[in-house]
Amino acid sequence: MLLLAALAGPAAGAAGSDPVVTVEETVTTPAPGTTVTTTRTSTSAPPAEPEEPAAVDPVCTAAQTLIDQGRPVDALALIDAERTARGEEAAQLCTEQRRDALLAETTGPEGPIGDADRAWEAIVEQWITPLLGSMLLALGWTALAFVVAVRVLTALPWMHSRRRDRGAQAALAVGAATSAVVALVLIAALLDQRGRGSRFEEGGVAGEGVVQAPSVFWIGPAVLLVVSAVLTAAHLLGRLRVSLLAMDVQGDVDRSKERTTQLIALLGRVGGSPPAGVEIPRGSDVTSLGDSMLLPAPVGAVAKAVLGILAALVGRTPWKVALDYLDDDTAAVVVSRNGRTVQTAELSTSAGPAVGGVFAGNDIEEKRSMLCALAAGVVIVALSRAHPGFEGLGGATDGRSVGLQYVATTTFTDDHRTAMLLLGRALQIDPGNRAADVALQNLLHRRATDAVELRAYRDSLAETADSLQRDGHTLLAQRVLITYFAVLVNLHAAAPTTLRPYDLPQRHLQMEKLLAETERRDRVTEQDPLLLATRQRYAVLVAAVEAEYRGIGSEPAPGGLDAVAASTAPAAGPPTVSAATTPTAVPDRSRLDPHGAYNSALVALQNNEDALAEFLIQPALTSLELRRWIRRDPDVVRNRDRAAVARMAGGGSPARLWDLELFAPHRAACRRAGIATPLALATVGSDEKTAADLGLTTATLRRLADAAGVAGRLWSVAAPSLPRRTNFLTVRTDLAQWRVDLAEIVLDGDEPDVATPNGVVEALRKRVPRPAAEHEDFAAEVGAWLVELGLVA
Structure with a gap:
């Protein structure tokens, strides 16, 4: 029987509260012979309602x-x-x-970031912290030994003789870094073995101690470090980094900082700017410094000390340049590489011995600029001996020559006479400066109007172009060929009967090849102004040549070749034109320095080739020494009656009075003031203002004016004409062609006994070709002339 009883919940006074129900359950289970009654009581309440979640801050x-x-x-x-x-x-x-x-x-x-951090912490705990002391000590000694080894290696002469390009430099850097890293890893691995395991003593007893790696294991890291040191030294030596310092103290004013900046700018212009000049190379064709680093040297004491230590340790700038301005006209430059002096030079604003400066005395800034340019040339040549990429020097090996050529073709662009003096001086210093030779020949002959001179210049240009192309001077060869085509036009205008050159088609092919080679080399990514200007000029000249020689035949080719065969023949040598009026070509005449040109001209005179002699003598006349010597040279004296030789000697030209020692040092200042010849100095006042304008003292100006007055009388009084008897006829020698000689004898006083009339006569007789039988007549005529001039009593 199941009995359920429900009991009342809380009292009515608990109204408002949820009711509570109590249930009693009685279960009676009959069993054989017995009855079991079980009562269970349970209380239940209604489920509580869920609480609202708390708000999150x-x-x-x-x-x-x-x-x-x-x-x-x-x-x-x-x-x-x-x-x-x-x-x-x-x-x-x-x-x-x-x-x-x-x-x-x-x-x-x-995640991955946390895993990486925990892995690094494990490495630090397991490897770095236990080995930190040993590693720092080992790294310190290793670094010291490495630096010492590198500095020792950079001082070895054989290391300085290697020339490397950019690819080789990069390979050296990568090789040095890789070798050093591998060596350090091996050292760390060997150091890690310290303290691991036991060391057994005698008798097999284990004792405490530090386990050392076998010595043979250290050979690998040592070899790698040596390799890294060698590669590092080679890389440092190959770096094109230059430290520059110019010292210029004028009284209490220190202009060193400004001069250093000027030197950096000029060095970048000479060696880092694009080539310029369609016919004449304006400066050099070197562009290698455009990718280098030109740094001013430290000025402050602290900066000097810090950077000095840094340079001693790592060789920050292998190259160092020191330029010291000694005075207004001279300077000294020293170029060193890793502490070794590799180039020194004393610089001067003079165009040569006894010529004097090319600037007036008060042109201080112009003089400083010229000295700076000369120093830049010295630096460029010094760098060219150790680094590739300086082919644009055109064969020059002397920095002074490069600097003079730069000044002549940039500063004196409009002053051809001064430019020719400087270029002649540059060739005297370095006959191998092909750029200076091309520029000088252009100034001497480019504006000629005489057909014979133009024809000789044309043949010289053809030979020069072939020579330059063979030697790899592409840009210079281009310039020479541009001038060649321009001279062809001028030559036909001066001599309309001139035939077309037999190798003209060959010259066109040569020019196209040079232009294509220039464009292929390094003008792919940037516009080259020179290449563009050259192409435009060449297109105009091609049309001009064709118009000038339209309907005109070609000159006969040498060796019986016809013009077509000659046009396809290789340019192995200069053409030889068979025209009777064309001087015979001489081998490699375009590369002659002034002294070589002088000797070649004398050879031409001996062969009775007066026109060729006049052509070849022009470079020689840029030398003051040779302009003076030509009037005394016995080989010239015996031919002074010939018209060509008289023009070469210039004895009748007032402008050649500038050759005198008295006038030569002041030529540049006087010409800048508009004084064309020394004769004009006789009319210039000797006041202080005029002297200051010319950069002279009043005493010097007065002395020049007096000497000009004496020379003026030579041109105001007619010179005697002396008869000279030969086997067949009588020729007359006009002493007007010896006026400069007589002025030189009287004013310079170099000849002995010129203080007496007989001494003057004897000195002049040595310069006039007269047979011994006519010496008495010569002395009488010249003596009377000297009396009329008022030079002797």
């Missing part, structure tokens, strides 16, 4: 966001700041987020 949300972003430190800072601001009641604010932030800060974030 925005600070906790922000902190959780920072933790998720891997910024636990920022999350901790945010929570702590908020707790402090709110006071004690917020002491448990964001407890869960703070715990997570502390855990993330200790173990790192989850």
